[in-house]
Amino acid sequence: MSTLRKLFAVVLACTLLLSACAALAEGETVTINFWHHYSAQSAENETLMNVLIPAFEAENPGIKVNAVSHEWAELHDKVLVSANSNALPDVARCDIAWLPEFQQMGILVALDEEMPDFTKVSGQLLDSAMSTAQIGGHYYGLALNTNSKIVFYNTAMLEAANVAVPTTMDEWVEAVKALSGENENGQQVWGWNEPALAGWNICPFIWSFGGALTNEDQTVATGYVNGPATVKAVETFAQLVQDGAITGFNSGDIPMTDGFGTGRYAMMLEGPWKSAELAGAYPDVAYGTAPIPAGEGGSVSVLGGEDIAMFNTANQEAAWKFMQFMTSEFAETEMAKCGQIPVNVAALESDTVKNADYAPFIEAIQTARARPTVAAWSEMDNGLQVALTAVVNGEKTAQEALDELAAEWDALLK
Amino acid sequence: MIQKSHLNRAQLIALLLPGFIVFGMFTVYPIVRLFWMSLCDMRFSSMLTQPFAGLMNYREVFADGTFWTVFVNSVVYTLVTVPGQMAIGLFVAVLLNGIKRFSVTFRVINYLPVVTSWVIASLVFRYIFNTEGLLNYFLWKVLGITSGNIRWLDTRWSGLTVAMILGIWKGIGWNMVIFLAALQQVPKDLYEAADIDGCGAWKKFVYVTLPGIKGTILFALIELTIGGFNVFTSIKMITGGKPAHQTDTLLTWMYYKAFSTGQFGYAAALSFVMALSLGLLAIVQFRMMRNRDA
Numbered sequence: 001m002s003t004l005r006k007l008f009a010v011v012l013a014c015t016l017l018l019s020a021c022a023a024l025a026e027g028e029t030v031t032i033n034f035w036h037h038y039s040a041q042s043a044e045n046e047t048l049m050n051v052l053i054p055a056f057e058a059e060n061p062g063i064k065v066n067a068v069s070h071e072w073a074e075l076h077d078k079v080l081v082s083a084n085s086n087a088l089p090d091v092a093r094c095d096i097a098w099l100p101e102f103q104q105m106g107i108l109v110a111l112d113e114e115m116p117d118f119t120k121v122s123g124q125l126l127d128s129a130m131s132t133a134q135i136g137g138h139y140y141g142l143a144l145n146t147n148s149k150i151v152f153y154n155t156a157m158l159e160a161a162n163v164a165v166p167t168t169m170d171e172w173v174e175a176v177k178a179l180s181g182e183n184e185n186g187q188q189v190w191g192w193n194e195p196a197l198a199g200w201n202i203c204p205f206i207w208s209f210g211g212a213l214t215n216e217d218q219t220v221a222t223g224y225v226n227g228p229a230t231v232k233a234v235e236t237f238a239q240l241v242q243d244g245a246i247t248g249f250n251s252g253d254i255p256m257t258d259g260f261g262t263g264r265y266a267m268m269l270e271g272p273w274k275s276a277e278l279a280g281a282y283p284d285v286a287y288g289t290a291p292i293p294a295g296e297g298g299s300v301s302v303l304g305g306e307d308i309a310m311f312n313t314a315n316q317e318a319a320w321k322f323m324q325f326m327t328s329e330f331a332e333t334e335m336a337k338c339g340q341i342p343v344n345v346a347a348l349e350s351d352t353v354k355n356a357d358y359a360p361f362i363e364a365i366q367t368a369r370a371r372p373t374v375a376a377w378s379e380m381d382n383g384l385q386v387a388l389t390a391v392v393n394g395e396k397t398a399q400e401a402l403d404e405l406a407a408e409w410d411a412l413l414k
Numbered sequence: 415m416i417q418k419s420h421l422n423r424a425q426l427i428a429l430l431l432p433g434f435i436v437f438g439m440f441t442v443y444p445i446v447r448l449f450w451m452s453l454c455d456m457r458f459s460s461m462l463t464q465p466f467a468g469l470m471n472y473r474e475v476f477a478d479g480t481f482w483t484v485f486v487n488s489v490v491y492t493l494v495t496v497p498g499q500m501a502i503g504l505f506v507a508v509l510l511n512g513i514k515r516f517s518v519t520f521r522v523i524n525y526l527p528v529v530t531s532w533v534i535a536s537l538v539f540r541y542i543f544n545t546e547g548l549l550n551y552f553l554w555k556v557l558g559i560t561s562g563n564i565r566w567l568d569t570r571w572s573g574l575t576v577a578m579i580l581g582i583w584k585g586i587g588w589n590m591v592i593f594l595a596a597l598q599q600v601p602k603d604l605y606e607a608a609d610i611d612g613c614g615a616w617k618k619f620v621y622v623t624l625p626g627i628k629g630t631i632l633f634a635l636i637e638l639t640i641g642g643f644n645v646f647t648s649i650k651m652i653t654g655g656k657p658a659h660q661t662d663t664l665l666t667w668m669y670y671k672a673f674s675t676g677q678f679g680y681a682a683a684l685s686f687v688m689a690l691s692l693g694l695l696a697i698v699q700f701r702m703m704r705n706r707d708a
Contacts, residue, residue, distance in 0.1 A: 077673045083461055101676060104458040188563075251653045251661075252545035252567035375458045379675050389658035 033089035090314035104375035141307035169295035193265035209233035210296030221409035452682035471683035492642030503589020525587035536651035600626035
């Protein structure tokens with residue numbers, strides 16, 4: 001019995017000692033937690049851990065950065081859960097689509113209100129990218145990196161079908177049709193691949209056709225998402241699906257990269273990451289890139305990317321220093337070397353960027369548009385997918401489905 | 415003596431306490447908290463304030479068309495996979511119970527799917543049932559039965575069927591093991607008596623074996639019904655709920671509502687609707703079994 005007690009006492013003493021040591025070690029320095037979704041094995045993470053953070057810590061003695069890598073979807077969920085348990089990080093790299101949700105939860109710091117030098121800092125960043133952080137008149141983040149989608153086309157397939165790279169939406173419809181059918185092995189081929197029916201996929205068509213999702217203030221959808229130009233875009237798209245010229249969004253379809261790499265999909269609209277993916281998996285496929293074909297609304301692609309945001313539990317002074325550092329010319333140029341398209345205007349002018357693989361995307365970014373920056377967007381996006389699924393499956397006409405969607409969105413936007 | 419019994423009680427409490435604390439913190443508290451969440455308005459705009467909203471979430475669940483779609487999906491999945499894997503599992507168990515050679519080999523073969531990871535099995539099934547997958551290749555190019563690729567994964571019922579086949583395939587081994595154990599408990603003299611009465615194999619199965627393993631059947635039925643309603647990984651991996659949530663089940667829909675749209679209140683209410691349905695089902699199943707007794 002007594003030996004057991006002694007053992008207990010020893011274990012207890014050890015535990016106390018350990019926690020005391022941990023408390024002592026913290027000392028004077030401030031540690032800020034930075035959550036991001038650069039994948040743990042990526043070049044971006046290497047740059048972050050070995051170049052950027054050491055440089056920041058050397059510049060700012062007394063501030064330590066604890067960077068934690070998450071999976072993209074996991075990071076979103078983790079923030080939601082952590083908000084409830086008061087365990088948020090100081091700073092996070094957020095997909096631009098999450099910002100409105102986090103803002104509505106009331107966990108983000110309105111930077112333009114809290115930071116006296118906000119205008120100076122944001123002035124160094126691209127306006128179109130900064131628009132993704134603007135919600136209801138205030139700015140809740142700094143643009144960190146951006147991207148957009150352009151057309152990738154299989155050179156050999158276009159040549160074989162004697163089809164020119166489409167520059168207008170009318171040409172695009174004809175090209176997609178002409179490139180579909182069967183190849184010499186008797187396999188079905190499709191002129192266009194679209195891996196989902198979400199806003200990220202369909203918005204470029206809606207906008208390029210001259211349509212819109214909501215009004216400018218993002219308060220009304222009726223008359224916009226069911227307006228004539230939007231309906232025409234969706235009708236055109238759905239018709240091509242029904243003609244067997246577009247596929248990719250069904251569960252059983254060939255994955256996008258595989259289908260494009262093996263000559264089953266002739267064209268697709270994709271982001272800068274696709275070049276690296278193709279070089280890795282299908283180094284032999286010859287392809288070209290072009291801007292999205294122009295329609296009544298011009299050539300308008302969709303804006304992606306990330307913002308860096310500060311949570312309201314943060315050590316604001318240290319967090320703001322880190323955010324400024326991450327959007328500085330130095331950090332943005334370093335990240336540009338790993339394929340992150342910078343939003344810092346000075347970094348965009350650098351030779352690194354001008355000679356990069358993603359140079360063709362920079363033009364698309366100038367005219368690209370952001371999806372609605374409203375908290376209900378994920379629900380609206382879901383409604384859009386449900387509506388489009390019904391249209392491409394021929395269960396509803398485009399007008400019917402979009403009329404219903406508009407009513408649903410009006411309620412969500414209130 | 416008295417002091418010793420005191421000591422025993424103290425020891426008892428000390429030994430039980432960690433268990434109670436863990437059970438309280440990780441089972442009781444989450445359930446109570448979840449119930450409270452289901453009564454609160456909890457979405458992005460009210461995530462931190464969480465005002466009390468009464469039965470609003472429950473009304474929203476029942477008024478939601480997608481809820482009924484996924485509810486029916488879960489019910490169908492359970493109705494098909496539970497009897498399916500129990501019947502095949504029992505069949506295999508009866509066969510194995512009657513053989514002496516290679517018994518272990520067959521047990522291992524039938525049990526392997528159980529220990530295979532759900533993720534890997536789902537991916538393999540996906541490859542088999544893809545539009546350009548193995549099955550279509552066999553049907554079209556090898557056997558020539560079909561004249562083109564069939565889109566197995568792309569519609570509601572065919573997509574769910576693939577998940578159900580996976581569920582049955584993966585469940586046979588578990589059923590086999592517990593039925594095999596139960597079969598060995600049935601007294602041999604009952605079979606001998608039945609032989610003397612002139613019963614054939616089928617009659618022996620119906621009048622001796624089945625009543626003899628009734629307790630195990632009930633246990634398996636309840637466990638598997640709960641398991642059927644809990645299907646998640648295979649749906650998420652095989653169809654991802656596509657097209658447009660038509661192949662979602664209760665859990666994948668709950669996950670989507672909570673983590674993609676931030677409606678934790680709705681998801682909490684949904685989980686209680688599901689728990690209540692399962693509780694009711696278990697009561698019905700117990701009653702049915704008891705009535706057979708009389």
